[in-house]
Every structure is written in C-alpha cells, then in structure tokens.
Amino acid sequence: MNKIYTIFFTILILTSCEDFSTIVEIDLPTSEKKMAVHLDLMSGTNDTSYFNITKVLAENISDNKGEIDFDKAVINLKNETDGTVLEVKAKEFFQGFDLFYIKNIDYKTGDVYSLNISYPDLESITASAIVLPSPPTINDIKLERVKGAGTFEDEDFTRMTIKLTDLPGENYYRIRIAIREEVIALTNDGDTVSIQTTMPYVYSNGYSDDPSVYGSYRGLLISDAAFDGKVKEFIINLERDYNTTYQFFGGIESSRISSGKGYMYFDQISKERYNFEKSYDTFQETDGNPFGTPTKVFNNIENGYGIFSISTGQKYELSY
C-alpha cells in the first residue's frame, strides 16, 4: 500500500501545480449580415422624420459606425391598408451625418404601414406599425415660475401642470418640451452683441415625481396602467438653466436666458416604442455594472434590430 500512497501523491502534486484559474478562449461569432434601423413616423404635427440604417457589427471589432452606402439601400414604406407607398428620401446632411428622411403626413388611424429594407449582401429587414389614435386633448395647461426651489439652491424653474382624461384601454404617451432661449454673447471689453442662434428651441429635461412617468432621455414616457380611463393630472418641472453664463476660449462669454416661450409635444406612442425607449435608457445607465443583470433592448425589426413605430402627436404652445 505504501507504493499506492507514493504514486498517488506524486501524480497529484504534479498535476495540481498549475494556475488555479484556467482560461478557455472562445471566438465570438462575427456577424455583419444584419441591419439596424430606428424610425419613428409622426402623425399630426407635420414634422419630418429622420432615420439612419447601419450594419449590425460584431462585438469584437472596433468600428462603431457600421455605415452603409445610401445609394444601395432599397427602402419600401407602404400603407398596407390602401396600398400607397410613401416617398423616402436619402442623404440629407445633418450634423455630420447622412440620413434618410420622410415628410410626415396625417396618417389615418388604424392603418398599418410596413417597412421593408434590402441591401446587397445583407439580410432584408421588415417591420410593421399601426397608426394610433390621437392622444387625449389637454385643455388645461398651467405654467408657473417657482423661485429658488430647483435642484440646486436658488435655482428658479418652471412648474407645468397638465390635466387630461385618459383614453380607455392600454395606452402609452410621451411628452417632449422645447423651450425657446435667447443667447447673448459678451466680449471682454464690455460690448454686447445679441445673437440669434440656429437652434433657438432646445429640449427641456422635464421631470416628474409621478410614478406613472418615466423620465427618458427622449421625453417623459407615461403608461396609463395606474389611471386607465380616468382624469389624471401631472406636475412636470421644466429644468433649464436660467441666466447661465458660459466662458469660452477667446475671451467671449455667453449667457443663455429663457425667453418664456416654448412648445410641448404630447404624443400617443406604441407599447413597442415605450419598451424600446425604457430599455435603451436602462442599457445606457447600467452598461458595465458587473453586479447588474444584463439589459435587453427591445427590438421589433424582423431579421434585424431596432424599432419602427408611428406616433400620433399634438403640439401645444407654451408661454409663461
């Protein structure tokens, strides 16, 4: 038996003298055969919807653009209810990107639109969306300036109160607010020049403590699960910096001052759009947390990724 002892322990000691953690490398599948598209058509506000198409990239490459040749993409946006095809134009240069765009029309409630995109060597993608009815009309919008009670001490903000009667059934809404600001640039010698900016309306990071409201980067998202079919009042705080001064290089200071004017878009959005926005935000906020659970971003594109939706909106002018 002593031999057994000796042989056994010799083998074990030899085989166990290695790194405690062993690594097995697995090549990730690479895939550049799929496309991603993110398009929100807008009914009711005569806006233009811009969108982009990209390749889906493998996680293990450094390229983060996935650009396609716009001329080779074939996009078919069709009303499946009456057979009409919408014109999709390509290549409008905006903020350094080429984009596709569509001049929105007043889409008919209940009509179904299909999106079909094909591109050489990539899998064709399809998606469909239904035109939602208009959101409930907001008859009562109150705006008031609240002094010295903002997020930061002594900061002023605008409190907006809106009241609506919810549509019966499962509904999702989105509120987006644009506030007109004036920008004043000052030189060091005291001369004052007023400048009309190219984008005088800026998006407002409104927020609400209401549990039915989710503060997305792209607006306030609302689920009516808690007030289905009932009268509901929301209080929204519009937080823009007022009289904020910026110091720029070259001895020029710039101040942004609220003009007291703006617009509110109140949209009825699909559940799919709601899920997409929420999950996208969650992904961005939690990406990289080793103790967090992974986030799946919602997808309704067949054979590809992204979101296709049709929102129906109403536009309200704000003045305070």
Next chain:
Amino acid sequence: MNKLPLLCFCMIITTFISAQQQYTIKGYITEQETGEALISSNIFDVTSALGTVTNNFGFYSLTLPASEVALLYTYIGFATQSKKFILNKDTTINLELSNSLDLEEIEVVADKVVAKSRETQMSTISLGAKEIKAIPALLGEVDVLKSLQLLPGVQSGGEGQSGLYVRGGSPDQNLLLLDGVPVYNASHLFGFFSVFNADAIKDVKLIKGGFPARYGGRLSSVIEVNMKEGNKKEFKGAGSIGLISSKLTLEGPIGDKTSFMLSGRRTYIDLLARPLIKSSLKQDGIDGVLGYYFYDFNGKINHTFSDKNRLYLSFYSGRDAFYYNATEDTDDRKETNNTNLGWGNYTSVLRWNHLFQDNLFANLALSYSRYNINTGVSFSDLDKSNNQSNEFSFNYSSGIEDIALNYTFDYLPNPDHYIKYGVSAIHHRFNPGQFKLFSKENQTIGLDTVIGQKIVPTLEYAAFVEDEVKINKKLSLNAGLHFSAFSVQKKNYFSIQPRLSSRYMLQDDLSLKASFSTMRQYTQLLAFEGLGLPTDLWVPSTKRIKPQDAWQVSLGLAKDLGNDYEFSAETYYKGMSNLIAFKDGNGIFQIDDWQDRVTQGKGRSFGFELYAKKKTGKLTGWIGYTWSKTDRKFDDVNFDTWFPFKYDRRHDISVVGQYEISKKWSFSGSWVYGTGNTATITYQKVPQQPWDYIKNDLSSIDLGTFAYGGYSIVENRNNYRLRPFHRLDLGFARKVSRKTWDYTVSFGAYNAYNRKNPFFVDYDTVYADGGGDGKIVLKEYSLFPVIPYINFGFEF
C-alpha cells in the same frame, strides 16, 4: 333511497369492527451502540400485515386487535429484531437495534417491510452520516449539502458551490431545517463549504415534491438535517485534522437519563499564515494582521424525564470573518485602518416531547434563528506635527431574525391512520440593510447618522393536518391541508394549500406513486446569481411584493429488488408564480429601495428522474439521472417572454460508489456530469449613430437629436450555454484500530482528471504576437484544477 340499506349495513359493520378490543404497542427505537433515536424505523406485524414507522424522535405507536402478534423491527443497515407475544393489554416496547448485520435470515423476512416501494411518500431521499462522510470532497471537507447535489433532481450552482437548485427552484426556496429550525445562510466561504459539520449530523432527508402538510413556507424542497443527540451509553470523542480545518466532537451520557453532544470546527489558514502576513506588512512599515476564518459550533443536550416526557435543547452557531487591522506609525503621522466583514447564523431550539396517551405524541418547540452580516470599516489619521486628527467609520448591517413557537401532534388511532396536526407562529424581523456613518475632525463630529431601510417586523402563522391512511393493502394516501397567514405592513396574506400523495402496489415490490402539492413562500432572497455572497439579502413579502406560490404534480414508479437494491423513476411538473428577480440592469450593491429594483413573474420546471441505489454489501452507492427544463418569465425582464433559468440543465448524471476493499481499506468515488449552465452573452452590437429624430421644419424645433451611443444586442436572457460540466472525485480511507482509539487516514483528489470546468465567462482582448488592435474573445474561467487532499480522523 336504494343506497340507504347498504349505508346502514356499512355503519353497523364499522361499529362492530371498532368495537373489537384493541391495544396499543408503543415505544422508542434506538441504536444499540449509541442510544441515538432511529428515525423512520419500521415496525411491522406479520400476523395482521399492519405496521407503522418511528417519528423524528424514534417514537412509534401501533394499535392492533387483541391477538397474537409477531412484530419485526427493521431499519436499513441494522439487524432486524422480532417480538412474538399475545397482545392483551397496552404494551411498551423500547428496543435497541444493532448496526452489526449478523441476523441475515431475519433480514430476508424483512424485505417487504422496509421496501421503498411501500412508502406512501415519494420524491424523498435520505442519507445517513456514514454515507455522506464516505463521499470524497473538496479539500477533504465533508459537505452535507454537496452530497445532496449528487441526487437526482438536485443541481449545484457552479463549480464547488454548495447551493442547491431543486427541480428548477432557487436556493432560497429550500426549507433548510437544522433540528427543525430554519437556517437562512447555509454556506461558508462564499458558498464553497456548507455550514453543517458532518461530525455533528445524524442524518439528512430531502423532500423534492409531494410535500406532507406539516411543511410550509418554501416552494421547492425540504431538507431536514438532524443533529446527533449524543451517545447515551458511553463517553465518545471524534475529530479530524484536515487541510483547511479541524474538528472535534464530544458526546456522552450524564447520568442515566441525560446525554450531550458538542461539536466544533474552525479553519486555521489565518493562524498559520499570520506570521507571514505580519512580516510582509512589517516590510511596508505597517503593523497589522489580515486574515479570514470560519467556525461553527453545534451542541445538543437531552434529558428523559420518563417514557412520557423528554426535553431537548440544541443550538448551532457559525460565523465567517474577514479582518484587516493595520497601523502605520511614522515620526509625523499615525494612520489606522480596521476593516471587518462578518456573517453567520445562530439557531437554537428547546423542545419538549410529551406522550399524552399511548397513541398521541406531542412536540412543543420554542426556537430562535438569526442570520446577519456586519461590515465595518474605520480609518483614523493623526498628524503629529500639529496634533490634528480625522476619523471616519462606516458600518453596514443586514439580516433576519426569527422567534418561533411550534406545537405538533402525532395521533395514531389505528394502523390505518397516522394523523399529524399542529400550529406554529413565527415572528420575523427583517433588516433589509442599514448604513451607519460617522466622521470626526479633531474633536468636532461632522457626521453621525444612520441611513438605509427600516426594520420590517412580520408575523407568519401556520396550521396543518395530515393523515397517512391505508385504504387497502394496495392503496395508501397521505392527504392534508396546510394553512398559512402572513402579516406585514398592515397587509395580510392567507393561503390554503392542499397536499396529496398516493401509493398503489402494482406488485409486491413495485408501486405506482402520484402526488400533488401547493406551496407558498413569504420570504425570499435577493441574491447575486451564482455565488453565495454574504450580501445576499432576505426580504419579506410586502404590500407591493406578493408571496411566491407553486404547485407541483409528480408521478413515479418505485421498485425494490430484495433488500439490496432500490429503483425509482419519477416525472414532475412544477408551476411557480410571483417569483422575484432583479429588473433588467439592476442588481445588488444599490442603496435605493430593493422593491424598486425587483419584478415578479412566473416559472415552470418539468422533467424526469431516475435513481438506482445499492444499499448493502461491500459495494454501495447510487446512480442518478435527471432530464429537466426550467424557464422563467417576468414583466420587466426579457420583455415578458420565457427564457431559460440560469441553472436550466437538460442532463444531469451522478454516479456515487463506496467499496470496502478490506476491513482496513475502503475506496470511494463520485462522477458527475451536467449540461453547462447558461449565461447572458452579447456578441453583436448596434453601432453608435445619429438616432431617429423628428424635426419641425417650420419652427426649427429639433426633438431627440441626441448623439446616442450604440448598444449591445442581448438576444435573450441566458442565451449562451457554457461547456458541459463533469468531474471525478476519488478517495481512499485506511482505518486502524488501537486499544483505546481508532484512527482513519483519508486521502484523495477532487477533480481527479483535471477537467477545466467553466465557472464564469467574461470578455477579454487577445493580441497577436506582432501586436495590433487585438481581438475580443469570450473566455471561460475555471476555478479548480485537480486538488489532492488528506485528512486524519480519530475516534476514542
């Protein structure tokens, strides 16, 4: 009306039968060598073909018609005893069975008595301490829970982990009872060892389905761990010296009516490494210590006042501790750092057994259970040049504390009925996490506050009644009802849970079994999947978080081949609702309200299990196979679509064997194979792009023109499956007997053929020899190579 005469006839017959003179035979069955009670020992009257079993305290009661009786007292692995006499009065027979198997001829008679196929209860497997100790283990540390992982229907979480996943359930869905008291955290060292010291354990019983009505409060399993009572015959000691810990157990009688058992275990790596660590720190100018250890301590004392009254007091205390205490003292500064992380369980129970009458046994238990974690970090800094000082301390604590009262009764009116009923009340006190912060600059206190979540007190009540009834010689049932109520934050939950198990004998040694049970759970664990971290948080059902529910049906066959082999095949389906999970993106280590981070949903698990066991002879052991599928579905996870449970495992095989080579030498081995665990892996991304946006051409309002980053594509939660898991563990033991003591040298290897089993996956960048951008790959990390062990055990 035609049925009325028949009904009357039946009533008369029943009255006539009841009127026959009956007497009760009662008593306790104990082990001859130690006096320990034998649980589930069989008592069978050959004359009438009626019988019963002992309860958890070794008590039995058998009421038979007055006549000649031929009783067989049997217990697996023990010599059967028989008693033949005329039953003409109530009789007490306390019997001791010997575990030396010399009476072979009587065992043959006993084949049909102890047969697994004859039990009404299904989905149940018991393991004795001897079986558990024979299984080779990681670093030679015998592990009670890891031995259960080798049974069909039970899966481990990952390499080396002691967590149990029973029929698709989570570890918090196991009702883990140590002498009847719930244990909330069953692991030491982040799950690599369980808290149960095998030297202090008598036996373990696992119930996976068909739960009798006496159990409640968890969805997936009941694990009953019974501590030794202490040798009633003579003073005995046992211990072992292993690679990471040493153990010592002492037991013996105190007078004629009292016995005790004390058992302790502690790791000593910190003590052995302390000089090295101190020296290493000293080189950096630090006077300090750094270490980790765990210990556990079991104790039990019991006293027999009379045949009618017995008192038991048992307790367990176990704790893990990490510490780093350092002082850096220089000419101009003095800095101190004290960091301590500790967590552990404490349980105790005072139990009174009382025999109200020969066939009515009562058990009253007052118990206490506590699990807590405490983390403390404190810094102080003194500037000697100007005598300026700063202090800062941070403490985190969380846990759960229970005080419970149980009163249960065993009533055996006749051999056809074994009725159990009882009530219980538990006062839970949840601490879902509190932070204490303190800072001081010179003599001025800057911060002294407690933040976090409030203590949540709750009350849980239960009542049950069950009857194991023999309908006829072929059919028996265990039918019962379990009622539970839970009161939290002025919200009350109620539940009535029906339970039914049945057995139908197809042949003398082959039975068909079926069961149905519903379960409800009011407490749950918020945990980081995969590791038994001390930060795992027990939380109650609340106004917002509903209790978890489950129902399960099982169907199976049980077959015995003599007294040597038993076989079972079972299939099951389990549905679960109001399960709790972190919402996408959320996890542990967040300070916001835990209720905001979780979502509730459904689960389902189905599969079949095969089990073959050889119980006697030189070679003993079992083979288990499980095929199963387990899914989950939550509102806020994976967009309300089904996805595989992290531990969904299609195939799971275990082979366990022990072979007695000679009287001195024995060999043991176990081999396990399991389909790989799942993980959520992304391998594609939607690149960064100007998002879709809407532009109002007239007023130049741009909405949503943010330059969003891209996002990784998660096709599905748990979309990736790691490589299969398999491992062979081998062990040898040599037992040597001396005049006054015996010793055993055990040695072996964990993961004997050095399988690189995946523990977790992560991304990494690998570079070619010539450099370049590098390539991102997925890496599967494994933890344990082949690890030899040696252990020296002794008994006196």
